[in-house]
Amino acid sequence: MRSLVIGTAGHIDHGKSALVRALTGTDPDRLKEEKARGITIDLGFAHLETDGVQLAFVDVPGHERFVKNMLAGAGGIDLVMLVIAADESVMPQTREHYQICRLLQIPAGIVVLTKTDMADADMIEIARMEARELTAGSFLSDAPVVAVSSKTGEGLGALRRALTAAASTLPLRNDRGPARMPIDRVFSVKGFGTVVTGTLVSGELRADQLLTLLPRGLEVKLRGLQVHGRGETVAGAGRRVAANVGGVDVSNVVRGDSLCTPGAFETTRRFDAVVDVLSDASGLKHGTRVRFHHGTSEVLGRVAVAGMRDGEGSAAEIRAGRSAFVRIRLEAPAVLTRGDRFIVRAYSPPATIGGGVVLDPQPPRAAIRNVAGLARYRRLDWKGAEGGSRTDGGLTGARHAVLAFIEERQGAGFSRYAMASRAGLSPSECDRVLEQLVSAGQALVVGDLLVSPASLTHLGARLLSALDAHHAANALSDGLPREEARERIFGRAAPAVFEHVLASLVADGKIVDRELLALAGHRLSLSAEEARARQVIDDALRDAGLAPPDVSVVAAVARVDPDVAERIMKLLLRQRILVKVGALLFHADALSALKSEVRALKTTDGQGRIDVAAFKQRYGMTRKYAIPLLEYLDRERVTRRVGDSRVVL
Secondary structure, three states: OEEEEEEEEEOOOOOHHHHHHHHHOOOOOOOHHHHHHOOOOOOEEEEEEEOOEEEEEEEOOOOHHHHHHHHHHHOOOOEEEEEEEOOOOOOHHHHHHHHHHHHOOOOEEEEEEEOHHHOOHHHHHHHHHHHHHHHOOOOOOOOOEEEOOOOOOOOHHHHHHHHHHHHHHOOOOOOOOOOEEEEEEEEEEOOOEEEEEEEOOEOEEEOOOEEEEEOOOEEEEEEEEEEOOEEEOEEEOOOEEEEEEEOOOHHHOOEOEEEEOOOOOOEEEEEEEEEEEOOOOOOEEOOOEEEEEEOOEEEEEEEEEEEEOOOOOOOOEEOOOOEEEEEEEEEEEEEOOOOOEEEEEEOOOOOEEEEEEEEEOOOOOOOOOOHHHHHHHHHHOOOOOOOOOOOOOOOHHHHHHHHHHHHHHHHHOEEOOHHHHHHOOOHHHHHHHHHHHHHOOOOEEEOOEEEOHHHHHHHHHHHHHHHHHHHHHOOOOOOEEHHHHHHHHOOOOOHHHHHHHHHHHHHOOOEEEOOEEEEOOOOOOOOHHHHHHHHHHHHHHHHHOOOOOOHHHHHHHOOOOHHHHHHHHHHHHHOOOEEEEOOEEEEHHHHHHHHHHHHHHHHHOOOOEEEHHHHHHHHOOOHHHHHHHHHHHHHOOOEEEEOOEEEEO
């Protein structure tokens, strides 16, 4: 069964609540004060099932003092009934509510002329003409205009038929994306606990599902669901839902919070957007403090104007009727994704200034009031992207935005899972955009990250340059340590990107990746003095066998510069020609011969045992050499110490 969420809009006392009551039989005014004063103060709700369509009504207050409550109900509706009393025609709040619906880009609507029982034919016709004049050129310009009397019932049948006809033409909401339900009411039911209501704008909810309450970050469990007063196990997008949630007290939930799929959305205090200022507003100056309305939430924020969308005029102020790129810094966190619509109202006195659409909910910390900043906005703007619309079949605008996010992240990479939360895409749209970017060679998948080929090429070039410089400055070095390369060149890059670049350079035959990183074909280059020092130290320690002299002594006797001797010693250690045992340096050949001789003891004497005294006597050495060598044999698993002796393994 198709479902439609319908909102009312219009001036105070133009019969919005009476109309909903006449259509559904339910009084949307639930508060005692509302009934006493005869006006709607907060949101009211009712539903109707007719001709195979479920209609959920959100009745909003018309008084100017309660516009913020009206905004809380307007964000999730599919169709608006713009209510105009035939005996009064268009009034100030009619205009403001209409402008809010236009700015929120509500897809469809019906103009309803109420109180026809209190107006003659001429008054009804004047109201009809003024309604057409108000809505000319907008989403309501071709909308049906239905005259009704909630008191006599005249015209209600025609209105029901118009509503069901609209339900058959409007596109269905996205059930396949992550769940997001902005909360508009919170209350407690005895025996059940906390209950929240709202319009499910995307995804679906299921009983026993785990969800996240944002922006608080609390985990909750969905104990039960009601849709239109009936218990359900599943609720799809576009439905008015009452959800019984466990794990949170009613005092910890407020209107403006959202129930979301865990990990699918992020909170933000800073976002980039396009703002359209109303033609009858006073303008919006750079640095102005505003009331930001999104979904069911109201948050204070401050507007920074980056530049005009058409490129003409100063960024000091967005004049009436103009459109501009802005960055809004919020005083409290909000749950936003690319493509979300919002309203901006003056801080005091509260009046609607304009509205806009989110371009990037998680922008980088960078200047925006310069050429580069403005160019970035134009790249993210649907109007500037090739293909124009966010809803185009090729998702061109979304692809441009994701590509911008990928390139900005450089070596850090852009998480493929952030495509949904930051770019506002469903899982199927994410797959399509990813496929388009990869097939066009604009992105590569590295683990769970998307990285631009240009970033990988740049990092690879920097590494090659660093290795070349290292070889030039350190002629005796076999290469650059991996960790040093990662910290110096890939400090802000993801580990997976570091490994990917290394693997690519190795596969291309450009570097050698062992314990040290080196350019392919790199060979040690020794000066004449270094070559002589290497030969002297090598020969001296090889000839010394198991009683080697100190390298400094060898260098002094051979008249080798101490610094040169130090470099050569490190080189021979890296090449494993020398082996350090404790504080002593032995030639690798001498140690290899020792291990072979000791292993042979097991077969020659039949016992395979040796102690310190026997070892000293056998090799004619002092304790200075014997103890380190026996411990070395233990580490090499040639022997194992048992008491005061060693057993040959």
